[in-house]
Amino acid sequence: MFLSSVRELIEEKSGVKGFSLEEPEIKARGHLATNAAFLMSKKSGLPPMKTAELLREKLLSGKEAELFGRIEIANPGFLNFWMSGKATGLAIKEIIKAGSKWGKNAPKSRKETIIVEYSSPNVAKPMHVGHLRSTIIGDALANMYETLGYKVIRWNYIGDWGTQFGKLIAAYKLWGRKKAIEKNPINEMLKLYVRFHEKVKSNPDLDRMAQIEFKKLEEGNTENKKLWAWFRKESLKEFSRLYKDLGVKFDVTAGEAFYEKDLKPLIDKLKVNGITKVSEGALIVPLDIYGLAPALIEKSDGATLYLTRDIANLEYRLGKYKLHKILYVVANEQAHHFNQLFAVAKILGLESVSLEHVKFGMVLGSDGKKLSTREGKTVILDDLINEAVKLAYKIVAAKNSKLPKREKEKIAKTVGIGAIKYNDLSQNRVGDIVFDWDKMLSLTGNSAPYLQYTYVRLKSVLRKARLSGGSADEAKFHVKHLGNESDSALIMKLAQFPEAISRAAETCLPSHLAKYLYELAQEVNHYYEINSVLKSGVEIRNARLTLIKAVVEILKNGLDLLGIQTLERM
Numbered sequence: 001m002f003l004s005s006v007r008e009l010i011e012e013k014s015g016v017k018g019f020s021l022e023e024p025e026i027k028a029r030g031h032l033a034t035n036a037a038f039l040m041s042k043k044s045g046l047p048p049m050k051t052a053e054l055l056r057e058k059l060l061s062g063k064e065a066e067l068f069g070r071i072e073i074a075n076p077g078f079l080n081f082w083m084s085g086k087a088t089g090l091a092i093k094e095i096i097k098a099g100s101k102w103g104k105n106a107p108k109s110r111k112e113t114i115i116v117e118y119s120s121p122n123v124a125k126p127m128h129v130g131h132l133r134s135t136i137i138g139d140a141l142a143n144m145y146e147t148l149g150y151k152v153i154r155w156n157y158i159g160d161w162g163t164q165f166g167k168l169i170a171a172y173k174l175w176g177r178k179k180a181i182e183k184n185p186i187n188e189m190l191k192l193y194v195r196f197h198e199k200v201k202s203n204p205d206l207d208r209m210a211q212i213e214f215k216k217l218e219e220g221n222t223e224n225k226k227l228w229a230w231f232r233k234e235s236l237k238e239f240s241r242l243y244k245d246l247g248v249k250f251d252v253t254a255g256e257a258f259y260e261k262d263l264k265p266l267i268d269k270l271k272v273n274g275i276t277k278v279s280e281g282a283l284i285v286p287l288d289i290y291g292l293a294p295a296l297i298e299k300s301d302g303a304t305l306y307l308t309r310d311i312a313n314l315e316y317r318l319g320k321y322k323l324h325k326i327l328y329v330v331a332n333e334q335a336h337h338f339n340q341l342f343a344v345a346k347i348l349g350l351e352s353v354s355l356e357h358v359k360f361g362m363v364l365g366s367d368g369k370k371l372s373t374r375e376g377k378t379v380i381l382d383d384l385i386n387e388a389v390k391l392a393y394k395i396v397a398a399k400n401s402k403l404p405k406r407e408k409e410k411i412a413k414t415v416g417i418g419a420i421k422y423n424d425l426s427q428n429r430v431g432d433i434v435f436d437w438d439k440m441l442s443l444t445g446n447s448a449p450y451l452q453y454t455y456v457r458l459k460s461v462l463r464k465a466r467l468s469g470g471s472a473d474e475a476k477f478h479v480k481h482l483g484n485e486s487d488s489a490l491i492m493k494l495a496q497f498p499e500a501i502s503r504a505a506e507t508c509l510p511s512h513l514a515k516y517l518y519e520l521a522q523e524v525n526h527y528y529e530i531n532s533v534l535k536s537g538v539e540i541r542n543a544r545l546t547l548i549k550a551v552v553e554i555l556k557n558g559l560d561l562l563g564i565q566t567l568e569r570m
Helices: 002-014 036-044 048-059 063-067 085-101 129-147 164-175 178-183 185-200 205-218 222-246 256-272 306-320 332-347 381-399 405-425 448-467 485-495 497-507 511-530 538-561
Strands: 032-034 068-074 078-083 113-117 151-158 252-255 277-279 282-285 295-298 325-329 354-358 363-365 433-435
Touching (some): 002 032, 002 085, 002 497, 036 048, 048 068, 063 085, 085 538, 129 222, 129 325, 129 354, 129 363, 129 497, 129 538, 164 185, 164 222, 222 405, 252 256, 256 295, 295 306, 295 332, 306 332, 332 354, 405 433, 448 511, 448 538, 485 511, 485 538, 497 538
Parallel strands (some): 325 354, 363 433
Antiparallel strands (some): 032 078, 277 282, 282 295
């Protein structure tokens, strides 16, 4: 691909790799900029400005020099490139030829498999904004890695085991009603769980009852196994409904319970290999060499932990698949857990696979405080989606009063859910993100509705062109009709799409792709404002329509990767 060729040329002439090649923030500084001279400087010991001069000379000395209109050096050692008409011509031809496949730059030789673990809700509890972040980020990363040619296994690791089920079973036997749970599974199970915790304050014997019920479950008691399976089934139905609304699918849905049978053999193996120690009756793996607290594998009462099941899960995955990488998309709060898991994996010699905790921060309200209800409770995902769709409906109805109600509702759902997703993905996942309804649903700012509206607007231009007999025709396209600076700027922005995907995937930061799409939308809107398209001469009109068609395809592909739907009208 075009930018890949430019990168390879700089690598060849500089002798270094890993440099940045990006569009400068200030347009007047060129189409592209690189810090390659700084890496050269570290290698040669020469000042960055001197190495920048040497690199500039090398790039302008060979036959490839015709790719550059000019190259300037900027303090303290950056190279700024203005690509030539020939270069932008080559780029747009490549983009047009690829069509909807532009950006899908997967090498044919790539055969690596990646597991992306995300969402991971708990059975019998409603999904909240934390699960939303994991779901949205994980889904986007899975999409991007797949586009880069990896075999991606989308894995939903649900919380379906633990002492909480003893409490839920006890609560159901005391106060539960089958019909109520069948009617509203998650809410009714949550009510039972909350009621148990309220009652146990005045009746400590309930705790003992819950312990007995969970032990019976662990031992395979028929009644308790049946109840557990029912709670799990009803919960998964609700989760599936939400995933359908969000447009999210999984290849594997497996819970902690799946690994229960593997825990005793795992613990026995750890003991035999001398990895564990007994501390106050509990079984631990010392992690002093990694600067970490000991990993608790088995409590003094014989109970296992989430970490124990995660180790079993890792061994299962490595036994079943030939893996290149596992991404765990889980909140910042679990950083210590994953540090311990990865350390234990090293001790066990499970280093054939790259393990990465893709962590993310909390969701904050516009007041800078943790997003919560008026009662201070965690915001339920269902409520959040409903509110987004309701607010989006008001905007859609105001702009399209004559549309049928059903059509308005369909558009509102796409806009509302898209707004929630983009608001998350456009911000740096590592830090806390701000949830601001006005910004999220704005048609003019950095938002999903702005991108969706840009797409709709451009599709409308292409439809008008077809009606007037002047649609984009790649066969009649000639680059000589795209010779002004705005043409070149838009072409160079289109050329950056594959790199934006690669960078977002490699850093596990979907915000890189979101930023690119926003800048592309700004660029094309500016382009349309300053250039006559539909009223141009036949040849120029065809060239510009072909360019706009390429933008439409890339906007759609990019939004698809982020899990955001496009619309034909808004």
